[in-house]
Amino acid sequence: MSLEQAVLYFFCACALAGGVLMLLARHPMRVALALIAVMLSLAGVYAMVGVHVVAVFQVLIYVGAVMVFMVYVIMLLDLRDPSFLERYGRLLVPALLLGTLLVGALGMSATRLGGAAARAAPSYLIQPFSAEFLHSYWLHFELTSVLLLAAVVAAIAVIKSGRRNDG
Amino acid sequence: MADLQLLLWLSIVLFALGLVGVMIRRNALVLLMCMELMLNAVILALVTFSLKTATLSGTVLVFLIFVVAAAEIAIAIPIVLQLSRQRRSLDVAGYDSLKG
Numbered sequence: 001m002s003l004e005q006a007v008l009y010f011f012c013a014c015a016l017a018g019g020v021l022m023l024l025a026r027h028p029m030r031v032a033l034a035l036i037a038v039m040l041s042l043a044g045v046y047a048m049v050g051v052h053v054v055a056v057f058q059v060l061i062y063v064g065a066v067m068v069f070m071v072y073v074i075m076l077l078d079l080r081d082p083s084f085l086e087r088y089g090r091l092l093v094p095a096l097l098l099g100t101l102l103v104g105a106l107g108m109s110a111t112r113l114g115g116a117a118a119r120a121a122p123s124y125l126i127q128p129f130s131a132e133f134l135h136s137y138w139l140h141f142e143l144t145s146v147l148l149l150a151a152v153v154a155a156i157a158v159i160k161s162g163r164r165n166d167g
Numbered sequence: 168m169a170d171l172q173l174l175l176w177l178s179i180v181l182f183a184l185g186l187v188g189v190m191i192r193r194n195a196l197v198l199l200m201c202m203e204l205m206l207n208a209v210i211l212a213l214v215t216f217s218l219k220t221a222t223l224s225g226t227v228l229v230f231l232i233f234v235v236a237a238a239e240i241a242i243a244i245p246i247v248l249q250l251s252r253q254r255r256s257l258d259v260a261g262y263d264s265l266k267g
Contacts, residue, residue, distance in 0.1 A: 008170065008173075009173075012174075012177050016181070019180070019185070019204060022184065022188055022204060023184060023192075028197050031197050032200060035200050035204060038181070042207055042211060045174070053230075054229050054230075057229070057230060058233075061233045061234075061236075062207070062236070065237055066203065066240050069241075069244060070196070073244050073247070073248070074196055076248075077196070077248070077251055086193060087191075087192065087193065088193065089190075089191055089192070089193050089259075092191050095187045095191045098190070099183040099186060100183075102186065103180060106179040106182075106183075107179055110176060111172065113171070113175070128223075129223065129226060132227075133227055133230070137227050140227070144231060144234040144235075147234065147238055148234065150238075151237075151241045151242055152241065154242050155241050158242070158246055158249060159245050159248075162245075162249040162253075
């Protein structure tokens with residue numbers, strides 16, 4: 001087993017361990033930290049298979065923006081309520097059964113695909129990606145800015161309507 | 168085991184963990200985070216398949232999904248904030264009056 005393979009396995013194991021920790025941790029802050037660990041390990045996986053663009057976006061957007069926002073909200077809402085003290089609802093056993101069934105069903109179809117060694121072509125490097133992205137997909141790129149603007153307006157509208165109901 | 172299989176299995180297991188988390192946890196914020204875990208697993212599957220077909224459009228699609236995920240969390244967090252302000256709780260069992 002080469003060193004690259006070993007590092008890939010290490011990151012996969014870290015992602016799995018973080019996912020299991022997310023189900024076991026009690027406080028939302030620990031769940032958030034476990035999720036950040038999962039995301040960083042996935043970024044490592046992407047980097048190891050050669051998709052550097054996605055690895056960079058994973059760290060910048062997910063860990064840098066989404067999870068920082070999430071951690072901020074957890075600190076803002078540090079209420080003492082039953083959802084902190086009791087981790088699990090009533091659906092514990094059926095959910096675990098469904099989860100194992102899902103893994104079995106999807107895994108059967110995945111093994112049928114057969115596997116080649118996943119290594120990215122050189123076109124996945126930053127420079128060819130950016131040229132292709134801004135050349136062929138510039139309209140989609142501009143449309144995402146419209147989507148983000150709509151999201152900002154919607155977030156402000158949700159907050160405003162809540163204030164009106166309170167008063 | 169080949170890399171492609173390994174990545175697919177990782178994505179399947181992470182997706183199942185996220186689904187189980189959405190079903191069993193009680194805290195609304197933890198539910199949101201488990202949804203993020205499911206989305207991450209799906210993105211991993213997308214990257215794996217785009218490696219298999221060796222096309223660049225998969226990577227572009229991943230970038231667009233990242234933007235959509237950022238927009239989604241920017242809407243979801245204010246909704247959770249409003250819910251917790253009205254019910255004084257983050258427990259999803261207390262939100263049962265939202266049933267249609």
